[in-house]
Amino acid sequence: MAKKLPKVDVVIVGVGWGGGIIAQELTKQGLTVVGLERGKERKTEDYFMVHDELRYALRYELMQDLSKETITFRSNTRIRALPMRQYGSFLIGTGLGGAGVHWNGQTFRFLPYDFQIRSKTIERYGEKKIPDNMTIQDWGITYDEMEPYYDRFEKLTGISGEENPLGGKRSSPYPTPPMKQTPAMKMFADAATKLKLHPYMMPSANLSQQYTNEDGVSRAACQYCGYCERFGCEYGAKADPVVTVIPVAKKSGKFEIRTHSHVRRILHTGNKATGVLYTDVTTGEEIEQPADIVVLTSYVFNNARLLLLSKLGRPYDPATGKGVIGKNYAYQVIRGGATGFFEEKEFNLYAGAGSLGMTLDDYNGDNFDHSDLKFIHGASISFSQTGQRPVANNPVPKGTPNWGKDFKAASIKYFNRALGVGAQGSSMPFRQHFLDLDPTYRDAFGDPLIRITFDFEEQDRQLAAFTADKCGEILKEMGATQIDVRRELGPYDITPYQSTHNTGGVIMGASPDISAVNNYLQMWDVENLFVIGASAFPHNSGYNPTDTVGALAYRAAEGIAKYAKGSGGLLV
Ligand SMILES: Cc1cc2nc3c(=O)[nH]c(=O)nc-3n(C[C@H](O)[C@H](O)[C@H](O)COP(=O)(O)OP(=O)(O)OC[C@H]3O[C@@H](n4cnc5c(N)ncnc54)[C@H](O)[C@@H]3O)c2cc1C
Numbered sequence: 001m002a003k004k005l006p007k008v009d010v011v012i013v014g015v016g017w018g019g020g021i022i023a024q025e026l027t028k029q030g031l032t033v034v035g036l037e038r039g040k041e042r043k044t045e046d047y048f049m050v051h052d053e054l055r056y057a058l059r060y061e062l063m064q065d066l067s068k069e070t071i072t073f074r075s076n077t078r079i080r081a082l083p084m085r086q087y088g089s090f091l092i093g094t095g096l097g098g099a100g101v102h103w104n105g106q107t108f109r110f111l112p113y114d115f116q117i118r119s120k121t122i123e124r125y126g127e128k129k130i131p132d133n134m135t136i137q138d139w140g141i142t143y144d145e146m147e148p149y150y151d152r153f154e155k156l157t158g159i160s161g162e163e164n165p166l167g168g169k170r171s172s173p174y175p176t177p178p179m180k181q182t183p184a185m186k187m188f189a190d191a192a193t194k195l196k197l198h199p200y201m202m203p204s205a206n207l208s209q210q211y212t213n214e215d216g217v218s219r220a221a222c223q224y225c226g227y228c229e230r231f232g233c234e235y236g237a238k239a240d241p242v243v244t245v246i247p248v249a250k251k252s253g254k255f256e257i258r259t260h261s262h263v264r265r266i267l268h269t270g271n272k273a274t275g276v277l278y279t280d281v282t283t284g285e286e287i288e289q290p291a292d293i294v295v296l297t298s299y300v301f302n303n304a305r306l307l308l309l310s311k312l313g314r315p316y317d318p319a320t321g322k323g324v325i326g327k328n329y330a331y332q333v334i335r336g337g338a339t340g341f342f343e344e345k346e347f348n349l350y351a352g353a354g355s356l357g358m359t360l361d362d363y364n365g366d367n368f369d370h371s372d373l374k375f376i377h378g379a380s381i382s383f384s385q386t387g388q389r390p391v392a393n394n395p396v397p398k399g400t401p402n403w404g405k406d407f408k409a410a411s412i413k414y415f416n417r418a419l420g421v422g423a424q425g426s427s428m429p430f431r432q433h434f435l436d437l438d439p440t441y442r443d444a445f446g447d448p449l450i451r452i453t454f455d456f457e458e459q460d461r462q463l464a465a466f467t468a469d470k471c472g473e474i475l476k477e478m479g480a481t482q483i484d485v486r487r488e489l490g491p492y493d494i495t496p497y498q499s500t501h502n503t504g505g506v507i508m509g510a511s512p513d514i515s516a517v518n519n520y521l522q523m524w525d526v527e528n529l530f531v532i533g534a535s536a537f538p539h540n541s542g543y544n545p546t547d548t549v550g551a552l553a554y555r556a557a558e559g560i561a562k563y564a565k566g567s568g569g570l571l572v
């Protein structure tokens with residue numbers, strides 16, 4: 001029998017960016033909030049003097065322990081899914097701050113086209129442009145409606161950047177100036193400009209200068225240490241939930257965080273959630289936390305999984321296309337890029353930051369004509385200088401042996417002479433790509449794991465070949481002496497790292513037949529349950545997701561506050 005605690009106004013499942021923003025905003029409204037986080041407490045001091053590539057980047061110290069809980073994967077419904085027993089394609093965060101602690105801080109807005117993708121594609125190219133089984137849909141919100149929330153997330157985090165010449169309209173400039181431009185970034189910008197493209201400085205949560213936000217949180221400038229992605233920031237320069245939203249929520253006296261608290265079910269009666277059931281993993285005790293409002297902020301996979309385990313919402317069935325929980329899982333097309341080798345030039349690539357680079361959007365969204373192309377949407381193309389760490393970086397030209405004396409010689413020679421120009425390709429949803437509960441494999445508590453069914457489609461292969469060629473053209477203009485272009489995408493392989501930009505499963509939309517949540521991320525079927533994160537994205541864009549996750553969290557917080565003060569019912 002679970003121990004039952006006194007009721008609170010709001011219980012949050014998972015305390016990353018989503019959970020942290022909800023806690024900060026709802027405590028400002030006077031609501032009492034409990035945040036349940038399965039991982040441990042985290043603080044900036046944990047990262048003092050530990051630039052340890054093996055420990056963090058290669059042994060994943062900050063990530064979810066896959067021996068306790070993982071995902072299973074199969075490329076289609078005809079084969080059995082197998083568990084991901086070691087990290088590959090993506091990394092899943094855990095602990096206070098979630099993946100927000102070890103992200104890069106590349107903070108892009110999605111394009112206006114993204115939010116109205118279906119209607120805008122039909123308007124320009126006709127319905128036939130969309131393949132039968134591609135399940136794109138409008139998001140139930142426009143870019144103009146999203147803009148104020150983007151603005152709030154960017155002011156919260158102090159984003160350093162300059163206007164994207166091909167992006168949506170901004171109501172105000174970025175709060176801090178762009179990061180420093182390195183010589184390699186300047187080469188990229190000059191080459192792209194010569195090719196009549198529109199490069200701009202990558203928007204960065206790493207901070208070009210000291211910044212104090214509207215909540216009085218002050219952070220230092222980035223030191224370009226290069227140990228950013230997969231690491232916590234020892235200077236507190238990188239915006240993360242632990243140094244921004246969580247302290248503000250705690251200071252209110254209305255936010256209680258319980259770490260080591262693994263939520264296993266959302267409790268409900270009829271069409272209302274009544275609280276959650278969780279296990280204190282330090283004692284094994286089962287605890288019930290009743291609440292008036294339940295907010296899921298436990299990332300794409302656990303948002304969908306907890307709904308399915310709790311039998312809430314209508315599970316998606318790929319055979320009929322009906323149901324919504326698990327629908328429209330999407331990923332990204334990262335592998336279509338190019339590496340240039342420079343015989344005559346050396347760069348200081350060990351210096352860098354998680355979001356130090358230049359980007360262009362000429363081939364992203366619908367910024368170019370797709371009439372003669374066999375794909376829709378596109379990719380942002382970037383050169384990033386994130387810091388070339390010594391263990392995992394061995395760029396060598398095609399044809400170099402994979403081991404031995406020649407490999408070592410080439411690896412040393414090219415360590416500071418190779419530049420990658422990469423494409424971050426969008427990912428469209430297809431009827432056959434989805435999340436559901438695995439019938440075979442279970443976690444340490446005995447609960448079914450979430451299962452991913454996904455593969456690359458012809459859309460993705462065409463997109464990768466197209467963007468790889470564009471990356472190669474830029475490197476040629478930059479003066480690379482050898483260029484290795486990666487045009488071939490092949491089937492999706494879950495073993496090499498690609499991107500932790502998984503999306504979908506609890507998608508938003510204008511009506512309950514095609515979506516699980518409305519544009520306040522309130523569940524259509526359970527009015528006091530809100531589901532926040534990239535799980536709400538009906539497709540994935542050609543950018544990193546967190547600006548959009550943060551913006552939607554601000555919008556959801558506004559909706560939850562309205563719901564809490566009103567007389568109930570759906571907000572839309
Ligand atoms: C290496 C890396 C680099 C990245 N770089 C970028 C970037 O440059 N730009 C960008 O936009 N995005 C980037 N991302 C993605 C970004 O980190 C995520 O979009 C963002 O952190 C998601 O926030 P979230 O709050 O939705 O989820 P999370 O940060 O994953 O937080 C969810 C929290 O829920 C907890 N949780 C899960 N299940 C349970 C449960 N059952 N009970 C209790 N707690 C639970 C987890 O422990 C976790 O703390 C990167 C991700 C990684 C891994």
Ligand code: SF4
Binds near residue numbers: 227228236238
């Ligand atoms: S690169 Fe900058 S923001 Fe990233 S960890 Fe180092 S100092 Fe912090």
